[in-house]
Amino acid sequence: MITFFPGPSKVYPQLGGFLQDAFQQGILSISHRSEAFMTLAGEAIQLMKEKLEIPRDYTIMFVNSATESWEILPQSLLTGESVHVYSGSFGEKWYQYAYHIRPEAKAVVLEIDQELKPEELPVGEQTQMICITQNETSNATQVRPEVLQKLRNQYPNPLIAVDVTSSLAGIYLPIEAADYWYASVQKCFGLPAGLGVIICSPKAVARMQEIGEKGRYNSLGNIYDNIQKNQTHITPNVLGIYLLKRVMEMVPSIHETDQRVKEQAARWYTELEDKQPFELLVQNKAVRSDTVIGIKGSKEDIATVKTKAKAHGMLLGAGYGGLKETTFRIANFPALEAFEIEQLHEFLKAY
Numbered sequence: 001m002i003t004f005f006p007g008p009s010k011v012y013p014q015l016g017g018f019l020q021d022a023f024q025q026g027i028l029s030i031s032h033r034s035e036a037f038m039t040l041a042g043e044a045i046q047l048m049k050e051k052l053e054i055p056r057d058y059t060i061m062f063v064n065s066a067t068e069s070w071e072i073l074p075q076s077l078l079t080g081e082s083v084h085v086y087s088g089s090f091g092e093k094w095y096q097y098a099y100h101i102r103p104e105a106k107a108v109v110l111e112i113d114q115e116l117k118p119e120e121l122p123v124g125e126q127t128q129m130i131c132i133t134q135n136e137t138s139n140a141t142q143v144r145p146e147v148l149q150k151l152r153n154q155y156p157n158p159l160i161a162v163d164v165t166s167s168l169a170g171i172y173l174p175i176e177a178a179d180y181w182y183a184s185v186q187k188c189f190g191l192p193a194g195l196g197v198i199i200c201s202p203k204a205v206a207r208m209q210e211i212g213e214k215g216r217y218n219s220l221g222n223i224y225d226n227i228q229k230n231q232t233h234i235t236p237n238v239l240g241i242y243l244l245k246r247v248m249e250m251v252p253s254i255h256e257t258d259q260r261v262k263e264q265a266a267r268w269y270t271e272l273e274d275k276q277p278f279e280l281l282v283q284n285k286a287v288r289s290d291t292v293i294g295i296k297g298s299k300e301d302i303a304t305v306k307t308k309a310k311a312h313g314m315l316l317g318a319g320y321g322g323l324k325e326t327t328f329r330i331a332n333f334p335a336l337e338a339f340e341i342e343q344l345h346e347f348l349k350a351y
């Protein structure tokens with residue numbers, strides 16, 4: 001069965017060998033305070049920086065999930081207002097978690113086809129952070145990287161935090177344009193679930209130190225202090241970090257992946273534009289995601305296409321949240337291979 005679910009998603013086929021290696025090399029039993037772990041974590045971080053073009057002075061930290069990053073942020077990087085801009089379920093959840101801890105959190109809800117206009121945001125002197133879901137996995141929209149750059153230019157003072165759970169390692173992202181990026185690895189990294197990464201700018205680190213929040217196991221300062229020694233604040237997912245290292249070693253530069261992913265996305269959109277009885281979920285080309293393709297239809301048509309695809313050995317991604325029954329999604333993640341993508345194209349063409 002080929003899975004087109006946008007998370008957990010298809011893992012790289014090379015993982016079978018990597019898992020065997022991890023077992024044979026004794027990785028599964030190493031202590032997270034050992035020299036072997038510190039070397040491994042250091043290499044994984046270094047490779048991520050190289051392959052994803054993350055500036056040297058940014059800090060990469062390991063956590064358990066993207067959801068955990070939602071919570072760490074208001075805990076450790078805010079004492080007041082954050083402005084959350086979103087159009088879908090993941091952005092909304094992030095806002096709700098932030099609001100629970102910092103009721104000063106403000107929500108700016110966009111329509112699915114609406115572009116984010118930096119100059120129109122209610123950002124003022126008191127705004128400490130702007131929070132953007134760059135790739136909204138639930139409704140297959142994205143905030144284009146150029147818009148993040150514009151946002152940075154428009155608002156040099158507040159921290160900018162970006163959820164890139166379903167785009168990091170899939171498309172090129174201008175990391176220097178924001179301060180707090182996070183993702184989990186079961187999407188574009190082509191890895192099994194159970195590991196998250198946070199990428200912080202020097203400015204975010206300085207702010208974290210100024211606020212000095214501590215006492216929680218996942219207080220950002222605690223995570224940061226440990227990673228300075230290539231260690232972690234908890235006994236981490238060592239296997240996940242090992243697999244991350246192996247995958248980062250294997251993948252080409254992010255520009256190459258970016259180009260392939262975008263070409264594949266353009267083909268999906270062209271082919272599905274007039275595909276009866278369906279419609280593209282996102283009409284506005286400027287906000288269509290490159291890594292998650294959304295298709296809508298009647299409940300019956302969606303159920304039928306999913307059943308038929310399954311009979312052909314393919315799992316289409318279910319809709320998410322309120323869109324569960326009236327949409328399906330196609331992951332356009334780098335670990336999917338050309339022959340698998342071809343198979344789905346052929347199935348849909350003949351449909």
Ligand SMILES: *Cc1c(COP(=O)(O)O)cnc(C)c1O
Pocket residue numbers: 007064065066067068090133135136137138163164165166184
């Ligand atoms: C999947 C996803 C999350 C949640 O990831 P977890 O690893 O389950 O915490 C958050 N944000 C976006 C945009 C996602 O796609």
